[in-house]
């Protein structure tokens with residue numbers, strides 16, 4: 001396990017993932033009944049954009065670093081929860097700290113909601129625990145994500161969210177993600193699942209999407225943002241989200257958000273996006 005999210009926090013992939021995550025949590029919090037979230041690959045929860053790690057890649061500068069200028073009102077409405085979370089970490093107004101997924105989820109939760117933040121890396125799990133020691137809504141677990149999905153689902157609240165956000169550093173990670181979704185959906189069929197994936201090569205994306213498709217699970221919405229052309233040497237040219245059981249408002253919101261992000265975050269006008277149903281929409 002070499003991956004450390006501190007090198008990548010706030011990049012274009014985080015902007016997409018975290019904007020959607022914050023909006024889905026906001027949506028879950030609209031109803032009085034409590035909900036829970038399982039963040040299966042949680043990271044450490046908060047990142048310093050002036051750290052040595054962030055400075056080495058400078059990735060945040062082409063992600064959250066380009067987001068200051070407001071978009072049109074429809075896009076801003078969708079981004080509101082995300083913007084609020086980033087602002088809450090930077091009370092002076094200058095961008096320095098960036099929220100990870102546990103922070104974003106906690107910021108959208110009420111007192112009776114619950115987050116299980118799972119992180120396999122021992123020192124990241126310890127940092128996460130330390131960062132949120134005083135927050136009783138949070139439980140940190142240190143399982144392999146597949147085990148976490150198997151052991152924590154279904155969430156007892158019956159309403160909730162599962163985030164699957166692996167580093168994809170293992171060769172069989174796409175297959176593991178397919179397995180996690182299949183196992184998770186079997187146990188928690190009504191849950192909202194958000195899977196993040198990198199766009200590195202077309203072959204990788206096809207393999208992952210074909211695998212998800214082959215599970216036969218319906219109602220999966222895809223939102224993919226590419227910031228440059230994809231070829232073997234392009235590195236992370238984009239990323240995507242697969243959202244199982246998305247809130248009904250989300251499709252239209254993504255159809256407004258993604259084109260705006262493609263223009264804003266695209267390199268030299270090469271931004272592209274796609275919002276479509278990977279598997280048939282329910283209802």
Ligand SMILES: C[S@@+](CC[C@H](N)C(=O)[O-])C[C@H]1O[C@@H](n2cnc3c(N)ncnc32)[C@H](O)[C@@H]1O
Pocket residue numbers: 001003004005017040041042043044045099100101102118119120121124143144145146165166167
């Ligand atoms: C992309 S980062 C997560 C970022 C975080 N979800 C966020 O948005 O702020 C992936 C995390 O998964 C952890 N990880 C790697 N393999 C894992 C596994 N098998 N089970 C659980 N966590 C794992 C890594 O240590 C890393 O912190």
